[in-house]
Amino acid sequence: MESFNKKMSLINYLKNSGFIKTKKVEEALINVDRANFVLSQYLSEAYEDKPLPIGYGQTISAPSIVAYMTELLEVNEGNKILEIGTGSGYQTAILSYLVKEKGLIVSIERIKELSEMAYKNLERLGLHKNVKLIVGDGSLGYEEEKPYDRIIITAATPVVPKFINMQLKNNGIAILPLGTLEEQKLAIIRKDEFGNIELRYDISVIFVPLIGYEGFKFGKEETN
Numbered sequence: 319m320e321s322f323n324k325k326m327s328l329i330n331y332l333k334n335s336g337f338i339k340t341k342k343v344e345e346a347l348i349n350v351d352r353a354n355f356v357l358s359q360y361l362s363e364a365y366e367d368k369p370l371p372i373g374y375g376q377t378i379s380a381p382s383i384v385a386y387m388t389e390l391l392e393v394n395e396g397n398k399i400l401e402i403g404t405g406s407g408y409q410t411a412i413l414s415y416l417v418k419e420k421g422l423i424v425s426i427e428r429i430k431e432l433s434e435m436a437y438k439n440l441e442r443l444g445l446h447k448n449v450k451l452i453v454g455d456g457s458l459g460y461e462e463e464k465p466y467d468r469i470i471i472t473a474a475t476p477v478v479p480k481f482i483n484m485q486l487k488n489n490g491i492a493i494l495p496l497g498t499l500e501e502q503k504l505a506i507i508r509k510d511e512f513g514n515i516e517l518r519y520d521i522s523v524i525f526v527p528l529i530g531y532e533g534f535k536f537g538k539e540e541t542n
């Protein structure tokens with residue numbers, strides 16, 4: 319009961335602050351419990367609006383940024399979504415919940431142990447059936463399942479990786495934190511019906527780096 323109250327007060331905060339805008343994202347954040355995705359030593363902080371360590375120098379993002387990016391992605395039932403940076407699987411689970419059985423989430427993580435942990439977290443909630451987890455360098459995207467309705471990168475990238483243009487469908491949306499190791503802006507990329515690309519910058523954010531061929535070449539541990 320205490321944890322339910324804490325969760326609902328987090329949800330109310332996210333609504334009042336404008337991070338949650340739609341009923342469907344609110345429902346996803348209520349039903350996909352963040353406590354399932356945090357390490358046991360951080361359980362008491364699961365409903366606080368802050369990133370938490372998940373091991374290997376990586377973090378589960380703050381609920382506000384997860385809610386905000388999910389809203390920007392304008393997810394529809396049945397969408398095929400590519401996610402780069404599976405981490406704990408929390409964002410993956412929210413996307414899985416929103417696309418429902420007919421959709422598919424392909425999520426790439428470079429650290430095998432995190433991908434395995436994410437699978438267990440997703441399986442426990444029954445949200446693994448429409449999810450394909452891949453271990454590898456997501457800075458190259460994932461050719462095999464292209465094209466995608468939506469693409470989300472949950473690690474900081476210095477450039478817009480080339481795969482986005484090649485693997486995003488017409489009328490698709492991609493969201494990524496674009497900038498330096500120290501600070502990024504959320505970039506929202508829209509591809510119109512003719513394949514023209516438009517990029518718009520949104521709020522400032524701080525993410526752990528995307529490490530890979532089209533990402534950063536080295537890591538900075540324990541960035542949020």
Ligand code: SAM
Pocket residue numbers: 376377378379402403404405406407408409410426427428429432454455456457472473525526527528529530531533542
């Ligand atoms: N969305 C995740 C969650 O809900 O827990 C948090 C993602 S965490 C901020 C960023 C993740 O991106 C880390 O787990 C990191 O290992 C992963 N990552 C970094 N570079 C990557 C790459 N080139 N390909 C795939 N994953 C990468």
